[in-house]
Amino acid sequence: MKYAIIGTGAVGSFYGGKLAHAGCDVHFLLHSDYEYVKEHGLQVDSCDGSFHLHSPQVYNNTASMPQADVVIVALKTTRNHLLKELLPPLLHKETLVLLIQNGIGPEPLLQEQFPNLYLAAGLAFICSSKTEPGRVNHQCYGSINIGNYSCKEPAIIEQLIADFTMAGITACEVEYMEARWKKEVWNMPFNGMTVALDTRTDHLLANPETRKLIHRQMLEVIGAAQALGAKNIEASFADQMIEMTLNMAPYSPSMKLDYDFHRPMEIDYIYSNAIAEAHKAGFSMPYLEMLEAQLRFLEATRNNKE
Amino acid sequence: MKYAIIGTGAVGSFYGGKLAHAGCDVHFLLHSDYEYVKEHGLQVDSCDGSFHLHSPQVYNNTASMPQADVVIVALKTTRNHLLKELLPPLLHKETLVLLIQNGIGPEPLLQEQFPNLYLAAGLAFICSSKTEPGRVNHQCYGSINIGNYSCKEPAIIEQLIADFTMAGITACEVEYMEARWKKEVWNMPFNGMTVALDTRTDHLLANPETRKLIHRQMLEVIGAAQALGAKNIEASFADQMIEMTLNMAPYSPSMKLDYDFHRPMEIDYIYSNAIAEAHKAGFSMPYLEMLEAQLRFLEATRNNKE
Numbered sequence: 001m002k003y004a005i006i007g008t009g010a011v012g013s014f015y016g017g018k019l020a021h022a023g024c025d026v027h028f029l030l031h032s033d034y035e036y037v038k039e040h041g042l043q044v045d046s047c048d049g050s051f052h053l054h055s056p057q058v059y060n061n062t063a064s065m066p067q068a069d070v071v072i073v074a075l076k077t078t079r080n081h082l083l084k085e086l087l088p089p090l091l092h093k094e095t096l097v098l099l100i101q102n103g104i105g106p107e108p109l110l111q112e113q114f115p116n117l118y119l120a121a122g123l124a125f126i127c128s129s130k131t132e133p134g135r136v137n138h139q140c141y142g143s144i145n146i147g148n149y150s151c152k153e154p155a156i157i158e159q160l161i162a163d164f165t166m167a168g169i170t171a172c173e174v175e176y177m178e179a180r181w182k183k184e185v186w187n188m189p190f191n192g193m194t195v196a197l198d199t200r201t202d203h204l205l206a207n208p209e210t211r212k213l214i215h216r217q218m219l220e221v222i223g224a225a226q227a228l229g230a231k232n233i234e235a236s237f238a239d240q241m242i243e244m245t246l247n248m249a250p251y252s253p254s255m256k257l258d259y260d261f262h263r264p265m266e267i268d269y270i271y272s273n274a275i276a277e278a279h280k281a282g283f284s285m286p287y288l289e290m291l292e293a294q295l296r297f298l299e300a301t302r303n304n305k306e
Numbered sequence: 307m308k309y310a311i312i313g314t315g316a317v318g319s320f321y322g323g324k325l326a327h328a329g330c331d332v333h334f335l336l337h338s339d340y341e342y343v344k345e346h347g348l349q350v351d352s353c354d355g356s357f358h359l360h361s362p363q364v365y366n367n368t369a370s371m372p373q374a375d376v377v378i379v380a381l382k383t384t385r386n387h388l389l390k391e392l393l394p395p396l397l398h399k400e401t402l403v404l405l406i407q408n409g410i411g412p413e414p415l416l417q418e419q420f421p422n423l424y425l426a427a428g429l430a431f432i433c434s435s436k437t438e439p440g441r442v443n444h445q446c447y448g449s450i451n452i453g454n455y456s457c458k459e460p461a462i463i464e465q466l467i468a469d470f471t472m473a474g475i476t477a478c479e480v481e482y483m484e485a486r487w488k489k490e491v492w493n494m495p496f497n498g499m500t501v502a503l504d505t506r507t508d509h510l511l512a513n514p515e516t517r518k519l520i521h522r523q524m525l526e527v528i529g530a531a532q533a534l535g536a537k538n539i540e541a542s543f544a545d546q547m548i549e550m551t552l553n554m555a556p557y558s559p560s561m562k563l564d565y566d567f568h569r570p571m572e573i574d575y576i577y578s579n580a581i582a583e584a585h586k587a588g589f590s591m592p593y594l595e596m597l598e599a600q601l602r603f604l605e606a607t608r609n610n611k612e
Binding site: 196197199203204207209210212213286287289290291292293294296297298300301 | 502503505509510513515516518519592593595596597598599600602603604606607
């Protein structure tokens with residue numbers, strides 16, 4: 001299968017790089033790092049074994065890229081308005097677009113613009129960051145859950161999972177709602193709370209009051225998921241997520257980095273869409289609604305503080 | 307009536323100063339400012355008319371003070387453990403102790419130590435701050451609601467209100483629970499939110515998301531008060547409090563000043579006691595429980611940040 005990677009940042013470089021390193025035919029779209037990576041290649045520093053791609057197939061626009069069987073979108077959701085222009089050159093009749101993105105709602109919103117497109121959600125449990133041009137650091141974890149949203153050819157998803165597995169990535173298919181909401185169980189508490197309290201995951205869990213609050217927020221997400229009919233997310237998943245986080249190195253979630261570096265935060269997809277969906281099912285999320293309001297305030301006032 | 311003022315700070319200096327300025331017999335306990343005020347007097351800069359007390363009756367310990375008919379305690383609740391030692395020299399059989407303090411619970415907790423003491427709550431709606439030794443700035447408002455907790459001589463409270471009125475202070479008696487909880491409707495949202503988001507009251511109300519959140523938090527306090535049987539606090543009181551705050555100059559509540567100046571915050575009385583009382587009545591306050599946890603975190607980590 002031919003792969004296109006849209007968004008060659010901390011996440012796209014890792015998954016695309018692993019596939020290319022394993023011999024898959026991978027085509028990378030780059031923006032600011034295009035010239036650098038074209039000349040110097042792509043470096044993946046990884047806890048699972050570092051590697052360098054000397055001559056990755058790189059492009060600075062999708063019009064010059066070949067059509068792909070799988071397009072992996074690893075952009076922040078704050079840039080999803082670009083997809084309407086970026087995607088068409090990459091698509092044939094049975095292209096699968098895998099959105100490795102956080103939050104609730106990217107597939108239905110994109111489907112409105114591309115009614116016949118095969119879409120799937122990719123939920124990455126990974127700690128990685130871009131450290132300099134053409135270089136990412138994969139600190140820990142790395143598995144990916146794939147949830148089929150509208151792909152009518154199950155064989156494509158099977159092949160995708162087989163390629164990921166061959167490349168050394170733990171990948172499995174889970175029910176779509178379960179895939180998206182399970183990631184929210186981690187994302188909604190930790191992304192916002194590290195921003196609101198200007199701190200890190202380990203500090204939030206070291207303090208008994210915020211640890212209890214994080215746990216309650218997780219139960220709120222699980223309650224919303226259950227109200228919306230997501231299968232297989234039980235209260236004990238909150239304990240698993242806290243346990244996993246305790247075993248992680250001190251970590252600043254992506255929203256904390258976005259806030260600190262004055263990039264837009266993914267409040268719409270990670271918070272507002274989730275809260276709105278839960279409301280439709282008659283479920284309210286007071287802790288996370290409060291966090292959403294605090295984040296909106298911080299985003300609006302951030303620039304006045306400097 | 308003879309008055310003793312314990313806690314001659316932003317609030318105690320104003321109310322005690324107004325009573326003394328109007329000719330009442332007022333005795334002030336001072337701590338760090340004792341020498342300065344003994345020599346230079348007490349200056350009250352006030353939107354209602356500034357004045358100077360040239361020779362106030364000041365003391366640096368209660369043992370040398372006369373017994374009082376009314377003891378006005380205007381300490382922060384974080385210092386209430388001192389009252390066990392401070393009060394006895396000031397008390398006769400019918401002394402009324404008026405606790406001008408924020409939060410829920412100071413009277414029952416003090417009553418455990420002084421079972422026969424007459425106690426009342428004083429809830430001050432006032433913006434004032436201590437600007438330098440022996441000097442306070444009264445910016446706006448200034449009325450006081452008095453709630454009788456255990457005073458068996460109604461005439462004392464009547465005389466107290468008459469003295470306040472004569473001194474130019476709007477004072478009225480309200481039911482005890484109503485007095486304490488009405489102030490909480492303002493205190494619980496604004497004190498914690500200005501600390502959590504490092505901001506001021508006017509900025510919180512200028513942002514539509516936090517304004518809505520503040521309103522919801524107020525409704526949560528009103529719900530708790532109603533569940534506990536507090537009379538005469540209706541949902542429309544939240545609108546009144548927001549309207550009042552919009553008319554105030556930009557303001558940093560006392561907890562924000564405490565946080566910024568590394569003094570202990572009144573989390574126990576303003577948050578934890580209120581939340582615990584509400585729980586006893588089967589009412590939960592998720593927004594304010596979350597704020598409490600954020601404040602506990604910020605207090606615990608404040609010193610590590612510098």
